[in-house]
Amino acid sequence: MKILVAIKRVVDFNVRVQVKPDGSGVATDGVKMSINPFDEIAIEEALRIKEAGKADEIVVVTIGVNDAQQQLRTALAMGADRAILVESESEIQSLKAAHSLLHIVEKEQPGLVIMGKQAIDDDNNQTPQMLATLWKRPQATFVSKLEINEDKALATREIDAGLETIEIKLPALVSTDLRLNEPRFVKLPDIMKAKRKPLDVINIDETVTGFDDKELNIENYESPQPRQKGVMVESVDELVAALKEKGLV
Amino acid sequence: MSKILILAQHDGSSINQSTSKAVTAAQQIQGASIDLIVFADDVNTIAAKASKLAGVNTVHAVTTSNENWKLAQGIAPKTAELSANYSHVFGPSTTFGKDVMPCVAALLGQNQISDIMQVIDATTFKRPIYAGNAVITVKSNHDKIVATIRTASFKTGDMTSGSANIENHSIEKAQTDTKFISLQAGNSERPDLQTAAKVISGGRGLGSEENFELMYKLADKIGAATGASRAAVDAGYCPNEMQVGQTGKIIAPDLYMSFGISGAIQHLTGIKDAGTIVAINKDADAPIYEVADIGLVGDLFKIVPELMEKL
Ligand SMILES: Cc1cc2nc3c(=O)[nH]c(=O)nc-3n(C[C@H](O)[C@H](O)[C@H](O)COP(=O)(O)OP(=O)(O)OC[C@H]3O[C@@H](n4cnc5c(N)ncnc54)[C@H](O)[C@@H]3O)c2cc1C
Numbered sequence: 001m002k003i004l005v006a007i008k009r010v011v012d013f014n015v016r017v018q019v020k021p022d023g024s025g026v027a028t029d030g031v032k033m034s035i036n037p038f039d040e041i042a043i044e045e046a047l048r049i050k051e052a053g054k055a056d057e058i059v060v061v062t063i064g065v066n067d068a069q070q071q072l073r074t075a076l077a078m079g080a081d082r083a084i085l086v087e088s089e090s091e092i093q094s095l096k097a098a099h100s101l102l103h104i105v106e107k108e109q110p111g112l113v114i115m116g117k118q119a120i121d122d123d124n125n126q127t128p129q130m131l132a133t134l135w136k137r138p139q140a141t142f143v144s145k146l147e148i149n150e151d152k153a154l155a156t157r158e159i160d161a162g163l164e165t166i167e168i169k170l171p172a173l174v175s176t177d178l179r180l181n182e183p184r185f186v187k188l189p190d191i192m193k194a195k196r197k198p199l200d201v202i203n204i205d206e207t208v209t210g211f212d213d214k215e216l217n218i219e220n221y222e223s224p225q226p227r228q229k230g231v232m233v234e235s236v237d238e239l240v241a242a243l244k245e246k247g248l249v
Numbered sequence: 250m251s252k253i254l255i256l257a258q259h260d261g262s263s264i265n266q267s268t269s270k271a272v273t274a275a276q277q278i279q280g281a282s283i284d285l286i287v288f289a290d291d292v293n294t295i296a297a298k299a300s301k302l303a304g305v306n307t308v309h310a311v312t313t314s315n316e317n318w319k320l321a322q323g324i325a326p327k328t329a330e331l332s333a334n335y336s337h338v339f340g341p342s343t344t345f346g347k348d349v350m351p352c353v354a355a356l357l358g359q360n361q362i363s364d365i366m367q368v369i370d371a372t373t374f375k376r377p378i379y380a381g382n383a384v385i386t387v388k389s390n391h392d393k394i395v396a397t398i399r400t401a402s403f404k405t406g407d408m409t410s411g412s413a414n415i416e417n418h419s420i421e422k423a424q425t426d427t428k429f430i431s432l433q434a435g436n437s438e439r440p441d442l443q444t445a446a447k448v449i450s451g452g453r454g455l456g457s458e459e460n461f462e463l464m465y466k467l468a469d470k471i472g473a474a475t476g477a478s479r480a481a482v483d484a485g486y487c488p489n490e491m492q493v494g495q496t497g498k499i500i501a502p503d504l505y506m507s508f509g510i511s512g513a514i515q516h517l518t519g520i521k522d523a524g525t526i527v528a529i530n531k532d533a534d535a536p537i538y539e540v541a542d543i544g545l546v547g548d549l550f551k552i553v554p555e556l557m558e559k560l
Pocket residue numbers: 013037038120451452453454455477478479480481492493494495496497498508509510511512513514515516529530531532535547548549550
């Protein structure tokens with residue numbers, strides 16, 4: 001079985017992004033960029049499935065600027081076999097991303113697609129579900145445990161009510177939650193080896209022919225409303241008194 | 250005029266409050282007419298409950314089989330089909346809505362507006378990005394708007410005095426590639442975290458699963474729900490459904506009391522809409538104090554027992 005992992009280059013989760021004063025976007029110049037944390041988990045899961053002898057090839061794909069090759073190289077250093085950059089100089093929205101990935105899926109014919117449940121930049125949480133729908137295959141979203149049994153997979157999903165288990169027929173798409181695994185660190189020799197692994201670059205236009213994009217307009221960016229400054233109390237008695245005064249206990 | 254279809258969430262016996270919050274958001278669109286769509290194997294009982302939501306005209310009640318109502322692939326196609334005459338399709342921004350609604354959007358050829366926190370007008374909305382570090386204003390110029398509604402931003406409305414019509418539908422060909430197996434549900438004796446007025450929340454500072462009992466005891470003392478940081482869930486102190494934050498639950502209780510939580514941005518985005526935030530941490534420089542309305546610096550293992558006594 002071949003596994004396709006789709007990843008995204010995002011502002012590192014440790015960076016506190018700032019809105020530009022003119023409201024035209026967030027300041028990302030010179031900011032540290034990384035693989036979206038959920039996507040790192042997706043790569044790790046694919047590696048574990050391969051190491052368990054249930055997959056023979058891992059292809060990692062991203063849609064992004066030319067510099068996104070860095071993130072693909074990291075994925076290759078983690079252990080992916082081959083990478084594809086779908087190059088797009090401009091930012092694209094989820095539906096276009098899903099259509100572009102569908103093109104790759106149809107070409108690669110994977111038995112399993114693994115993606116992060118959401119990108120921590122736009123927090124949209126929609127591209128995996130859209131891709132599964134366009135591909136007309138089952139989805140298991142927000143997965144914290146995955147078991148592959150030949151032509152089926154048993155997926156445990158983190159949902160508001162607890163843990164839900166569903167069975168999906170392969171080929172299928174899985175989106176990862178945080179507790180699925182802990183991604184490995186890359187070692188220096190692996191980074192050297194990754195430089196020799198194949199990385200193809202294609203232009204996004206080749207992947208979305210005939211697609212009618214219905215982009216949403218982002219009219220403005222602003223900082224969130226700050227909360228009012230609070231008070232510090234010195235003792236439990238003062239805390240209880242403050243809560244009583246507000247009528248909260 | 251806006252015609253809005255809302256996907257109702259339920260657990261088989263009652264309508265989830267997130268549905269009502271989506272209705273509240275829809276009512277903020279001038280002159281909107283609002284209908285619901287609800288799926289269940291035994292749909293009549295739950296459709297009757299859905300019809301009680303005030304402000305709803307029609308409930309589309311769709312009968313499913315083999316628990317397909319729990320599965321995105323089981324309900325997205327019919328939702329997309331029935332949305333033909335609507336200008337908007339909304340769902341709650343819960344794990345249920347997040348699972349299904351992008352499928353509906355894809356079937357309708359639209360991008361989804363995720364996590365609406367404010368309605369500006371029929372086609373313009375505000376939503377958070379970057380874990381709430383920025384808020385964007387999004388406008389759609391297309392014939393159909395598909396969106397999820399951030400539950401912490403809208404109030405639960407009247408869920409008992411409505412009298413909507415019920416229209417029955419069926420699914421011609423049920424999908425069989427995805428199968429519901431089981432649900433391991435969390436504790437249901439305490440109030441529900443997403444709708445509770447008070448929440449007691451613990452972090453890595455609790456140190457162990459046994460120590461986390463302190464949080465349950467304090468919660469029971471004041472009738473609160475319990476929450477947690479990701480670190481506490483990852484460490485196995487408490488179950489996953491208690492995680493609050495960017496990738497957990499976004500909540501807006503009147504009172505949020507945190508113990509041994511540092512206040513990472515990913516956690517804070519889940520509590521920004523809380524009425525009063527109380528922080529208890531032994532580190533006076535913890536970022537949680539930047540958002541706390543009331544802060545007390547000290548060892549939680551001394552403070553919690555004292556609180557138990559004095560509350
Ligand atoms: C993609 C991504 C998504 C994430 N999503 C979430 C999310 O949804 N929700 C979430 O919570 N986190 C999330 N995180 C994790 C987040 O970044 C933090 O790591 C996490 O919130 C830290 O949890 P904590 O505050 O319990 O632990 P820590 O940061 O370790 O803080 C523990 C605190 O306890 C205090 N303490 C220790 N002992 C005591 C004591 N005896 N008395 C009083 N105080 C004490 C310490 O001073 C410290 O401030 C996410 C991270 C990533 C990368």
